[in-house]
Structures are given as structure tokens and as C-alpha cells.
Amino acid sequence: MIRLQKIEWAVLGLILVYSFIPAFGGLTRVLELAGGPQISPVNPRALLAPTPIILHILSSFLFCIVGALQFLPSIRQKNATGHRMIGRVIAVAGCASAVSGLWMTHFYVFSEALQGPALYWVRIVLGTAMIGLIVWAVVAIRARDIFQHSTSMLRAYAIGQGASTQAVVGIAWIIMVGSEVMGPLRDGLMIFAWILNLLVAEILIRSMLRPAKRLRGSSS
Template structure:
């Protein structure tokens, strides 16, 4: 039986709250596309080509919510089999999330108010980077390079959680200014959310993962 520490339960709760709007809002969209009642505003792109957005929502939900379990020490250290099984699911989910995101970015038609050239290219670059980081993490664990595996997955997770930070920043902007950001301003805020996530990931890597690696090496 898997037992988690109180701090680990708190971490999972924080992830659930932080991911609530994009994750559970996305699930509402999936239910609508499956024939459920209309709750969220109509999305013409989703109605015309629903498969990519359904794949993106479900895979992103798995990657961001279930993927958070992979960072828990109790799972990594005391239940390696569970960590490996969940990891395989997360690898597939992360790649599907990134690939479907790339498809929507390139093939869906967005107005300039919702996606300008800068946001388009950042989405393309980060989507490709997310796939590359996940593949790199798989290769690293195959060679027993735990540090490289952990850092690559953390960076990929930071990219995958972009929508959560974008939702927080977007809501904060509306509360502060009184209107939704559109056009280049919206693009800038969304790009800033990814920059912030990746910055936090790098801080965690340098403050937690690399010192832990040095301590294990010195103990040998």
C-alpha cells in the first residue's frame, strides 16, 4: 500500500488547485463535444475538428495531474515499480499533448487577437522542445542517468503546465485591469507564463536535484 507524507498530499492538492481551470475546464469541453450540455462558451474550432482538442485535453490532464505523482519521493524511492508504470503512461500522454498542441497551433485558424506570430512560433518551439525533453528523459533513464532523467522531465512538465500559469496570469490581469488581454499583449502574457514556469524549473533543478546528486556521489 502506498502511503504519502502530509507534505506530499499538500503538494498534490496544490497541483490540483493550480491546474483546476485548464484541466477541469478542458474536461467540461470534452463532455460537451461528446454530446453533453453546453456550459463553456462555444468554440468553433473545436466543433469543426474536435479530435485534436479532445486528445490534447485528455493527454494534458494525465500529464499535468497524474504526472505530479512522479515527483513524490515516496513513489520514486519506495515504489519504483509504480513509478515506472506511471512513467510510461506519462511519457505517452506528454507526447500526445505536445503533438496535438502543435497540430492545433498550425492548423486551427486563430484571429490576431488570440494568436499572433510571436505566440505561434513560441508554441511551435516549446511543443517540439517538450517532445524532445521527454524522449531525452527516456533515453537517460535507459542509461541510468537519473539526474538527466529528472531534469528533463521537470522541464517538460514546466512546459506542459503552461496553461495553468496562463490562466492564473490571465485572471489576475482581468481583476487588475477589468478587461481581458488581447492581441500582442495577450501573446506576451502567455509567453511570459512559460518563461516563468521554466525559470521555476531551473531554480528547483539547481536547488534540489543537483545538490542531491552531489550528496549521493560523495556518500559512495
């Protein structure tokens, strides 16, 4: 049985709390589409074509929540089999999340208040990049390139967690301004959330992963 360190419990708890709003909201939507009581506002797009949004919610939930376990050294170092099994699950889930997100971005009809051209193209680029990063991570680990595997998955995870940061940014805006943001400004805040996630990912890569790479290179 794997015992997590206190810092690992803290990291896991932080990620789970951070992911709570989109995860809970998404699962609520799935229950509604499955015939449960209506809790969240009606989404006509979900009613007309529910399959992509259900797939996106469930796959994103797996990628973000189960994927959090991959950040824990106790899982990676002391349970390699578990790490590989979880990795396969989140690789498939991440690609399913990105593909369904791309489908919804292109085929769902959004008003200008919810998605303008800038947000559309950012979603297309980042969804495609997320698939590419996950595929590259799989190729890298098969070639035993742990550094490229780790950096690619971390960047893909940063993209996948975009909804969490968007929720935080959106709530902060409502608290400061008193109303929900719409239109181009909303697009800008959503894009900013992804930029912030990717910036944090790059900081983590340079502060935690690159030194380890140099150390291995100097000892060989």
C-alpha cells in the same frame, strides 16, 4: 500500501488546485463535444476538427494530473514499479499533448487577437522541445542517468503546465484591469507564463537535484 507524508499531500494538493481551471475547463469541453450540454463559449475550431482538441485535453489532463504523483518521494522511492508504470503513461500522454498542441497551433485558424506570430513560434518551439525532453528523459533513465531523467521530465512538465499559469496570469490581469487581455499583450502574458514555469523548474533543479548529484559524486 503507500502512505504519503503531510508535505507530500500538500504538494499534491497544491498541484491539483493549480491545475484545476484548465483541467476542469478542458473536460467540460470534451463532454460538450461528446454531445453534452453547452457550458463554455462555443469554439468553432473545436466543432470543425474536434479530434485534436479532445486528444490534447485528455492527454494534457493525464500528463499534468497523474504526472503530479511523480513528484512524491514516497512513490518514487518506495514503489519503483508504480513509478515506472506512471512514467510510461505520462511519457505517452506528454508526447500526445505536445503533438496535438503543435497540430492545433499550425492548422487551426486563429485571429490576431488570439494568436500572433510571436505566440505561434513560441508554441511551435516549446511543443517540439517538450517532445524532445520527454524522449531524452526516457533515453536517460534507460542509461540509469537519474539526474538527466529528472531534469528533463521537470522541464517538460513545466512546459505542459503552461495553461495553468496562463489561467492564473489571465485571471490576475482581469482582476487588476477589469477586462480580458487580447492581441499582442495577450501573447506576451502567455509567453511570460511559460518563462515563469521554466524559471521555477530551473530553480528547483539547482536547489534540489544538483546537490544530490554532487553528493553521489563525492561518495563514489
